[in-house]
Amino acid sequence: MKTQIDAQGIGSIQDINALPAGRRDAVYARLVPPELYARFGIDPGSLRGPDGEPLVRVTAPPDKPWARIEVRASPGDRDPVVLIDVEMAPPAMPELAFVQINDPASPRYAIDRDPDGQDTLYGTLSRNLAEEERALRAGLAPGQVRRGLRLLRGVLGAMDDFCRLLRQELYLIEPLFYHSAILYERGGCGYVMGRDQMEEIHRGFAADGPLTRRLDGATPFR
Structure with missing residues (x-):
């Protein structure tokens, strides 16, 4: 894959999005840690589960500098096991814009919807305090709707490999929460800004x- 991509001069997310869908999806599938494919019986080539159903969804508009990768344990699941957003940030640098990791077998806490059913953007736009309290008592961190799977290091490693395909040595991450920044620190990330x-x-x-x-x-x- 690396040789094929290099031969085409792929250097940005826009370039990947312009590839034929099968090639494009194969590139973005690299952002998913291999252990996740193994855990849920997903073929990393076909991106299908044991029953032949597609379990990996890639959204990558050809005219946009971003992409979203979603992996589900079952096609009908409300929450993805892993959701990864990547984009190109100025000046032409890849950014890991958002990561969500969920254990589909764990209880769900509706912190993502306020009492009126509106999207809270994980508590950054509005709040569902009752659900946040339930999640807190269950040991979840801010922004979590379910317990995680301890796969963040795997996602960071996959992002490292993805950036090498783009011939990029660095990428950006903007943590949504304080604890997220701590986890990224533990994964080897440093600060461009925000350390103070x-x-x-x-x-x-x-x-x-x-x-x-x-x-x-x-x-x-x-």
């Missing part, structure tokens, strides 16, 4: 820090 903010939060939770003093039990989240 992270260190300020860290100091705030020190024994005598201002954030620690606000952990007064006034709400379930404190």
